[in-house]
Amino acid sequence: MGKQMEFNQEAMDMLRATSRTFFIPINRLPAGLKEAVASSYLCMRAIDEIEDHPRLSSEAKVDLLRSVGAILEKSGGDMELRTAFDSHQSVLPEVTLRMGEWAGLAPPSVQSIVYEKTATMAKGMADWVSKGWNIHTEEDLDQYTFYVAGLVGLLLNDLWEWYDGTKADRQLAVGYGRGLQAVNIVRNRKEDLARGVDFFPDGWEWEEMFSYARRNLAMADDYTNRIESKPILDFCKIPLTLAHGTLRALEAGKTKLSRDAVKRLVRKITGEYSESY
Numbered sequence: 397m398g399k400q401m402e403f404n405q406e407a408m409d410m411l412r413a414t415s416r417t418f419f420i421p422i423n424r425l426p427a428g429l430k431e432a433v434a435s436s437y438l439c440m441r442a443i444d445e446i447e448d449h450p451r452l453s454s455e456a457k458v459d460l461l462r463s464v465g466a467i468l469e470k471s472g473g474d475m476e477l478r479t480a481f482d483s484h485q486s487v488l489p490e491v492t493l494r495m496g497e498w499a500g501l502a503p504p505s506v507q508s509i510v511y512e513k514t515a516t517m518a519k520g521m522a523d524w525v526s527k528g529w530n531i532h533t534e535e536d537l538d539q540y541t542f543y544v545a546g547l548v549g550l551l552l553n554d555l556w557e558w559y560d561g562t563k564a565d566r567q568l569a570v571g572y573g574r575g576l577q578a579v580n581i582v583r584n585r586k587e588d589l590a591r592g593v594d595f596f597p598d599g600w601e602w603e604e605m606f607s608y609a610r611r612n613l614a615m616a617d618d619y620t621n622r623i624e625s626k627p628i629l630d631f632c633k634i635p636l637t638l639a640h641g642t643l644r645a646l647e648a649g650k651t652k653l654s655r656d657a658v659k660r661l662v663r664k665i666t667g668e669y670s671e672s673y
Contacts, residue, residue, distance in 0.1 A: 403497070403501070404431065404501070407431075407434055407435075407438060407497075407498060407501050408422075408423060408434065410438060410490070410491055410494075410498075411423075411434055411437060411438060413491075414438075414441050414491055415437065415441065417634075417635055417638055418437055418635060420634055420662060420666070421630065421631040421632075421633075421634040421635060422434050422437060422631070424627075424630060424631070424666070425627055425631055426627050428503055428559065429555065429559045429627065431501050431502055431503060432502045432503060432506050432510070432555050432558070432559070433552070433555060433631070434498075434501060435498055435499060435500075435501035435502035435507075435510050436502070436510050436513070436514070436548075436551055436552075436555065438491060438495070438498035438501070439495055439498050439499050439510060439514045440514055440517060440548060441491055442491050442492040442494075442495040442498065443461060443464055443492070443495075443514065443517060443518045443521060444521075444544070445488070445489050445491060445492045446460050446461055446464075446488070446492060446521075447461065447521045447524075447525060447544075449487065449488070450591065451487050452484065452487065454525050454526065454528070456484065457522070457525045458522045458525050458526050460480065460481070460484065461518045461519070461521050461522035461525065462518070462519060462522045463480040464477065464480060464495070464514075464515070464518045465515040465516070465518035465519040465522065466515075467480060468499070468511040468512075468514055468515035468518065469511070469512075469515045471507075471508065471511055473496060473500075474496025474497055474499075474500065475496070476496070477495050477496040477499075478493070478496060481493055481495075499511065499514075505558070506554075506555065506558050509551065509554045509555065509558065510551070513547050513548075513550060513551040513554070514551075516543075516547060517543055517544065517547045517548075520542075520543025520544070520547070521543060521544065523543075524540055524543065524544075529593045529594075529595065531594070531595055531596070531597055532597060532598045533597050533598070534597050534608070536597065537595065537597055537608070538574070540595070541573070541574045541577045541578065541581075542570060542573075542574070544577060545573035545574055545576060545577035546569075546570035546571075546573040546574050546577075547573065548573045549566075549568075549569030549570050549571070549572045549573035549574075549619075550566060550569055550570065550573075552569065552572075553566055553569045556623075556625065556628050559625075559628070560625050560628075562623065562624070562625045562628055564619060564622065564623060565618075565619060565622065567615075568615050568616070568618050568619035568622070569619055570615075571612045571614075571615025571616055571618075571619060572612075572615065572616035572619045572620070572632070572636070574612040574615075575609060575612035575613035575614075575615065575616040575636075575639060576616070576635055576636070576639050578605065578608050578609035578612055578613075579609050579613075579639045579642050579643050579646075581595045581596075581605065581609075582602075582605055582606065582609060582643070582646050583642060583646060583651075583652060606643070606646075606647055609643055610643070613636070613639060613640060613643065616636050616639075617636070619632070620632045620633060620636055630665075630666070633665050634662060634665055634666070637661050637664075637665055638653065638658060638661060638662075641653050641657060641658070641661050645657070
């Protein structure tokens with residue numbers, strides 16, 4: 397096995413370790429698009445680990461995220477990112493420390509897109525960390541979910557067009573990302589409150605957040621239903637179907653979607669049985 401193949405396998409192993417939900421649809425993508433989407437996911441997961449890190453101070457998070465954003469805006473390479481992370485090597489996870497490598501996984505013709513959107517996300521995350529994630533209105537929630545998830549939808553849109561010319565609706569793409577993130581907010585409510593973060597706008601209870609999630613998932617459904625390219629459609633269906641299933645489980649009072657339920661849903665979409673869950 398050549399070095400590139402070994403690295404690609406390392407990247408997919410890291411993807412499997414950090415997100416079982418996205419591992420399956422990414423692993424099923426055709427060559428080229430697979431590496432581009434994997435690179436995007438791992439880079440964004442790398443900065444997400446900084447934003448959510450339990451042992452880093454808010455000041456350290458803001459500094460790191462803004463440094464990452466500035467480096468990526470200049471299309472900085474692996475060494476610059478490693479230098480930025482150097483003083484926090486003992487606490488940052490491997491997916492973050494190797495971010496420069498993941499950024500280089502995407503085909504050269506699309507790396508600038510991955511850099512640009514990840515830089516914007518890093519700077520947006522830094523702003524929200526500096527504000528203590530204080531969300532008071534639905535507009536605040538929309539702004540936060542845009543930076544941490546809506547941008548993912550826009551990045552995917554760019555990758556779809558790069559791959560086979562697919563032009564998907566950008567507003568609906570933001571709704572796709574927001575819908576998945578809203579389900580995560582509901583699912584992680586207890587843990588977020590335990591760390592002193594409340595993503596529910598003032599006066600909102602469960603029903604309002606469920607409604608917000610449903611509205612955005614409806615946009616995600618519309619987004620997916622308009623896509624004609626089979627590999628892209630297959631990719632979009634899996635996380636979206638799992639998000640719908642998770643929301644139904646949460647509304648029924650369960651803490652999450654069961655492992656068996658996840659396997660059934662994935663098999664229904666793909667026709668395949670997966671042990672990745």
